[in-house]
Structure formats: C-alpha cells, structure tokens
Amino acid sequence: xxxxxxxxxxxxxxxxxxxxxxxxxxxxxxxxxxxxxxxxxxxxxxxxxxxxxxxxxxxxxxxxxxxxxxxxxxxxxxxxxxxxxxxxxxxxxxxxxxxxxxxxxxxxxxxxxxxxxxxxxxxxxxxxxxxxxxxxxxxxxxxxxxxxxxxxxxxxxxxxxxxxxxxxxxxxxxxxxxxxxxxxxxxxxxxxxxxxxxxxxxxxxxxxxxxxxxxxxxxxxxxxxxxxxxxxxxxxxxxxxxxxxxxxxxxxxxxxxxxxxxxxxxxxxxxxxxxxxxxxxxxxxxxxxxxxxxxxxxxxxxxxxxxxxxxxxxxxxxxx
Amino acid sequence: xxxxxxxxxxxxxxxxxxxxxxxxxxxxxxxxxxxxxxxxxxxxxxxxxxxxxxxxxxxxxxxxxxxxxxxxxxxxxxxxxxxxxxxxxxxxxxxxxxxxxxxxxxxxxxxxxxxxxxxxxxxxxxxxxxxxxxxxxxxxxxxxxxxxxxxxxxxxxxxxxxxxxxxxxxxxxxxxxxxxxxxxxxxxxxxxxxxxxxxxxxxxxxxxxxxxxxxxxxxxxxxxxxxxxxxxxxxxxxxxxxxxxxxxxxxxxxxxxxxxxxxxxxxxxxxxxxxxxxxxxxxxxxxxxxxxxxxxxxxxxxxxxxxxxxxx
Ligand SMILES: [Zn+2]
Numbered sequence: 001x002x003x004x005x006x007x008x009x010x011x012x013x014x015x016x017x018x019x020x021x022x023x024x025x026x027x028x029x030x031x032x033x034x035x036x037x038x039x040x041x042x043x044x045x046x047x048x049x050x051x052x053x054x055x056x057x058x059x060x061x062x063x064x065x066x067x068x069x070x071x072x073x074x075x076x077x078x079x080x081x082x083x084x085x086x087x088x089x090x091x092x093x094x095x096x097x098x099x100x101x102x103x104x105x106x107x108x109x110x111x112x113x114x115x116x117x118x119x120x121x122x123x124x125x126x127x128x129x130x131x132x133x134x135x136x137x138x139x140x141x142x143x144x145x146x147x148x149x150x151x152x153x154x155x156x157x158x159x160x161x162x163x164x165x166x167x168x169x170x171x172x173x174x175x176x177x178x179x180x181x182x183x184x185x186x187x188x189x190x191x192x193x194x195x196x197x198x199x200x201x202x203x204x205x206x207x208x209x210x211x212x213x214x215x216x217x218x219x220x221x222x223x224x225x226x227x228x229x230x231x232x233x234x235x236x237x238x239x240x241x242x243x244x245x246x247x248x249x250x251x252x253x254x255x256x257x258x259x260x261x262x263x264x265x266x267x268x269x270x271x272x273x274x275x276x277x278x279x280x281x282x283x284x285x286x287x288x289x290x291x292x293x294x295x296x297x298x299x300x301x302x303x304x305x306x307x308x309x310x311x312x313x314x315x316x317x318x319x320x
Numbered sequence: 321x322x323x324x325x326x327x328x329x330x331x332x333x334x335x336x337x338x339x340x341x342x343x344x345x346x347x348x349x350x351x352x353x354x355x356x357x358x359x360x361x362x363x364x365x366x367x368x369x370x371x372x373x374x375x376x377x378x379x380x381x382x383x384x385x386x387x388x389x390x391x392x393x394x395x396x397x398x399x400x401x402x403x404x405x406x407x408x409x410x411x412x413x414x415x416x417x418x419x420x421x422x423x424x425x426x427x428x429x430x431x432x433x434x435x436x437x438x439x440x441x442x443x444x445x446x447x448x449x450x451x452x453x454x455x456x457x458x459x460x461x462x463x464x465x466x467x468x469x470x471x472x473x474x475x476x477x478x479x480x481x482x483x484x485x486x487x488x489x490x491x492x493x494x495x496x497x498x499x500x501x502x503x504x505x506x507x508x509x510x511x512x513x514x515x516x517x518x519x520x521x522x523x524x525x526x527x528x529x530x531x532x533x534x535x536x537x538x539x540x541x542x543x544x545x546x547x548x549x550x551x552x553x554x555x556x557x558x559x560x561x562x563x564x565x566x567x568x569x570x571x572x573x574x575x576x577x578x579x580x581x582x583x584x585x586x587x588x589x590x591x592x593x594x595x596x597x598x599x600x601x602x603x604x605x606x607x608x609x610x611x612x613x614x615x616x617x618x619x620x621x622x623x624x625x626x627x628x629x630x631x632x
Contacts, residue, residue, distance in 0.1 A: 165558050169549075174530070176530075179532075179535050186503055210503075235410060311465065
C-alpha cells in the first residue's frame with residue numbers, strides 16, 4: 001500500500017479512482033475500463049511530476065522523513081557485499097540507532113556507518129527512531145579508528161532526526177560523544193565520504209558527516225534544528241514549521257549553493273520511496289565517484305583536505 | 321535623579337555600564353533574593369555575596385579580572401558574511417544583530433584577547449551570553465579559529481570560557497557547520513602541543529557543548545552552571561518524567577565523570593595560572609594581584625593589532 005503524504009492527497013484520489021475502476025472491471029465480466037483508467041494514470045503521472053518538481057522546503061522535509069524511504073539497512077543490502085556488522089562501544093552498550101561494520105563496495109573493503117530509523121513499530125523502537133545515544137557515537141569512533149589503522153575508507157549514511165534527548169544519554173555524555181566523533185572524523189587518515197539519505201538532524205548528523213566529500217539526495221534535508229523546533233523557539237508557535245523550513249535553507253539545493261555539500265544525487269520522480277532500487281543505485285554510483293575523487297591522496301592530504309573544507313566553509317552566503 | 325548615584329565611581333560604572341541604566345544600582349540575586357549593591361557585586365565578579373550564586377559575567381569584565389593588571393590586547397576576528405541566509409523570522413536577523421550590538425556594546429558573541437596571567441602568556445576567548453544567548457554562528461567560529469591561530473603563532477595555551485544557548489539558528493546550516501569548524505581549531509592546538517583549557521559557564525548547551533566546549537585538555541566548570549546537549553525542558557517533554565534535582569548542573573556532570581573540576585569564580589584565576597604552568601612545565605607563579613606586565617614583557621611589546629583595545 002502506498003503511503004501518501006498530506007500534499008499528495010489529490011494524487012491519492014486519482015490513483016485511487018484508477019484502481020477502483022480496475023477492481024470493478026475485474027469483478028464484472030465484459031466491462032472495459034482500461035481507456036478511462038489509463039487516462040487517470042496519465043493525469044496522475046503529470047500531477048506527480050508537477051508536485052515533485054517544485055517541492056517547498058517543508059514538503060521536502062516530509063519526503064525526507066517518508067516512512068517508505070530507503071533506509072540505511074536497505075542501502076547496505078543493495079550496495080555492499082560481505083556485510084559484517086560490528087557491535088558495541090566496549091564501554092556500556094550497543095546502540096542500534098547507529099549501524100556499523102565491514103563490507104565491500106564494488107569489491108573494495110570499506111567501513112560502513114549509518115543511522116537506522118527502523119521501518120515498522122518494533123524495529124523503530126529497537127532503533128530508537130534513528131536517535132543515537134552516546135554509545136552509538138562511541139561505537140562510530142571505535143570503528144573509524146579501526147578503519148584508520150587498516151587503511152579502509154569510511155562510508156557514512158546520514159538519516160537521523162537528531163541525537164536522543166534522554167536522561168541517560170545526557171548522563172553518559174551525549175555532548176562529549178558527539179564532539180569526539182566529529183573530532184575523529186577530522187582526524188582519520190583515510191577517505192571519509194558521506195551521503196545524507198534522509199534527515200540530517202543537527203549535531204547527531206554532523207558527528208558522522210564531517211567528511212572529505214558530502215552528498216545529499218535531491219529531497220533530503222540537513223539542518224541545525226528541525227523546522228518544528230525552530231518554529232517553536234523563534235515564532236513561539238510550532239505550527240509555523242513551513243515558515244521555519246523556508247528560513248532555515250535546509251534543502252540540498254541551498255546547501256550546495258552555500259558550499260556545505262559537494263553534490264546532489266537525483267531522486268526518481270515522486271521521491272526515493274517510489275523507486276527504491278533506482279535511488280540506491282544512484283547513491284552507489286555517487287559513493288564510488290566520491291571515493292575515486294580521493295584516490296591517491298595520502299593520510300596528511302586527506303586530513304588537510306577535510307580541515308580546509310570546514311575552515312573555508314561559509315565564506316560565501318546565498319545570492320541576494 | 322537617584323540619591324545613590326553619587327556613590328557610583330565612574331571607573332566601575334564604565335566597566336559595567338552599557339547594559340545598565342544609571343538608576344538601576346541594585347541587583348536582586350535571582351537565587352536568594354538578596355539586594356546587592358552594584359559596585360560590590362562587580363568587585364565580587366558578579367557572584368552573590370550571600371549565597372555564592374554565580375551570575376553572568378560579560379567577557380570584557382571577565383578578561384579584565386583574568387589578566388595581570390587587567391591588561392589585554394584584543395585579537396582581531398575576521399568579520400563573516402552578514403546574514404548569509406537572508407534569514408527572517410518575526411524579525412530580520414540583521415535587526416536582531418544590531419539590537420544585540422546596541423545592548424552589549426560588543427560586535428558579536430565572543431571576545432578574543434592575549435595577555436599574561438601570573439606572568440604566563442596566554443590567549444583567551446570568552447563567549448557572551450548576553451549577545452543573542454551567546455549563540456554560535458560564523459563569527460564565533462571565526463573567533464575560535466583566530467584564537468587558535470594566534471595561540472599557535474605565539475606558542476601559547478588557549479583558555480576558553482564558554483556560555484551559549486547553542487547554535488545561531490539564524491545562520492541555519494552554517495551555524496551547524498561551526499561544530500566541525502571549531503573542532504579544526506582544537507585540532508590545531510592539539511597538533512601544536514599547546515594546552516587547551518575550557519571553563520564552562522552558565523549556561524553552555526547544544527552544539528557548543530557538543531563541539532569545542534567539551535574538547536578541552538582540562539574541563540573546569542563554574543558552580544551551578546547548566547551544561548548539556550539537550551536542555552532539561554526538551555528531555556522532560558521526550559521522556560515525560562521529572563528530572564532529578566541538580567540534573568545537568570556542573571556538580572552533576574562532575575559526579576558523572578564529564579568534568580575535571582568545579583571551581584568558584586573567585587578562585588578560578590589562581591587555578592588557571594596553576595594548571596597552565598603545570599602543563600607547560602613552568603615553575604609556580606608568584607601569586608597575588610599582579611600589576612600589568614612591564615613594557616618589555618612579551619604581550620606589551622607586541623604592536624596591538626588593528627582594532628585592538630588595551631584596557632587598564
Ligand atoms: Zn544570592
């Protein structure tokens with residue numbers, strides 16, 4: 001069953017009508033509805049294209065959070081071979097909101113790290129909706145260290161509403177864990193490439209996304225705060241999330257213009273969830289290209305490249 | 321005119337002036353309610369004499385109290401692109417900036433300076449909570465990079481006083497990018513083998529805590545300071561339970577292994593001198609109220625950079 005977003009309601013009606021017609025025809029013999037249904041299909045296709053060619057930042061936020069959007073587990077299954085998950089921070093627990101492990105990307109051994117939100121009630125609860133605790137960041141630090149020692153490039157897939165705002169998480173040093181993970185990203189002498197596949201939520205994203213090359217899917221978002229959070233602080237009204245989403249400039253297109261990301265990966269018409277396989281192949285190609293870009297750079301050059309990238313970032317604002 | 325204004329000495333007045341109206345000569349301690357005379361409060365570095373509550377202390381006053389003889393030279397901070405996102409909420413971002421500049425008399429939320437403490441040359445940076453909640457945007461990032469670069473150039477330790485509500489939302493993703501950006505500054509110090517000491521003051525939260533404020537070689541906090549990633553209100557809304565007394569306060573973090581020390585503001589200077597000299601392998605300092613360094617002393621010998629300001 002297709003899960004329609006609020007702004008896709010008119011589309012849902014047309015597609016529903018076409019489906020109804022065809023179901024009716026199946027029940028009553030001799031009834032030919034194909035022509036009519038086909039017309040509805042065409043109308044839906046045009047509508048879908050129009051809706052997605054001009055998504056507002058708030059609509060993009062909804063698409064980025066779409067429950068059927070391919071998640072970290074899907075990418076790992078589709079793009080990597082020899083996937084060998086590695087668990088735990090060696091101090092407290094294994095945080096399954098952050099996946100990590102060894103794998104091959106086009107035969108090349110790499111370390112994969114990513115946020116996983118879960119896809120049904122049970123897995124969402126297990127994964128804490130992709131909101132990592134300090135253990136998740138400390139696992140990432142441990143695995144980045146390992147990748148560094150064995151010369152493996154690190155691939156990170158970013159998809160989190162943010163770090164978990166919980167009591168235990170704070171007591172065990174959420175801030176310190178995020179700070180150290182970001183620091184580790186900057187320190188490793190191996191290539192680090194990141195793709196924001198859904199939601200790049202604040203510090204919880206930065207901790208894994210401070211890479212040499214950072215890409216974003218066309219309708220992904222990356223922001224200092226959620227539109228709802230920003231609205232409730234600056235507008236004193238959480239319902240002003242549309243305005244906040246506009247003001248925050250959280251789209252891939254804005255971030256590329258600001259020089260925060262290096263490339264945008266196109267999504268199929270209607271968003272990543274309407275053709276998962278194609279989306280994941282595009283991400284695979286982008287990852288390969290970003291790694292190719294960094295081929296031949298030695299440890300010092302990779303570290304220097306990352307430092308320069310972040311020091312120079314923000315020198316230019318958006319055009320007026 | 322208020323009768324008591326005759327008693328205000330111009331020197332103290334100029335030190336703490338711009339944000340206070342002349343008639344407002346008493347401050348009520350927001351912890352114990354005691355009415356505190358301004359001059360005494362200022363001499364006590366904004367610590368309540370009755371209950372030891374640490375109130376906010378503006379960077380200029382803090383650095384004046386920190387450096388020998390109150391003398392320091394400002395380290396210039398490159399100006400960033402103004403309003404890079406053309407951000408507008410209920411107000412335009414440039415208007416909010418102007419308002420904060422008027423209220424504080426400062427260009428932005430961080431002051432960087434070089435000078436000596438106990439005759440130990442250092443670079444210091446102090447964040448200003450009264451300037452848009454001390455929030456971290458491009459300017460604060462530039463300030464921390466400038467501080468680290470200056471410290472490396474002079475081969476001096478960096479002491480940083482943090483105070484912030486988090487990232488500057490009006491700079492959107494660019495404020496978030498100050499997390500890795502300021503971490504590069506920390507890396508520069510680390511690589512140069514220079515001590516980086518963080519003093520966390522009330523409050524230090526969000527992306528600031530989750531970057532440079534938690535990466536010090538030595539982490540010291542002022543008593544009672546709120547130090548967290550997510551604020552208590554957000555957590556209470558998420559977990560729907562009441563948080564324990566003192567949660568996320570300096571003493572609580574010390575108990576949970578997140579800090580090295582919690583130190584009273586009036587003892588801080590001495591402690592910073594001691595720690596710095598230990599890390600640098602220097603003999604103990606001559607303690608006490610040191611006058612400004614002599615003219616031939618290193619910091620005074622430097623030509624004040626453009627926009628520099630020597631306070632005595
Ligand atoms: Zn008091």
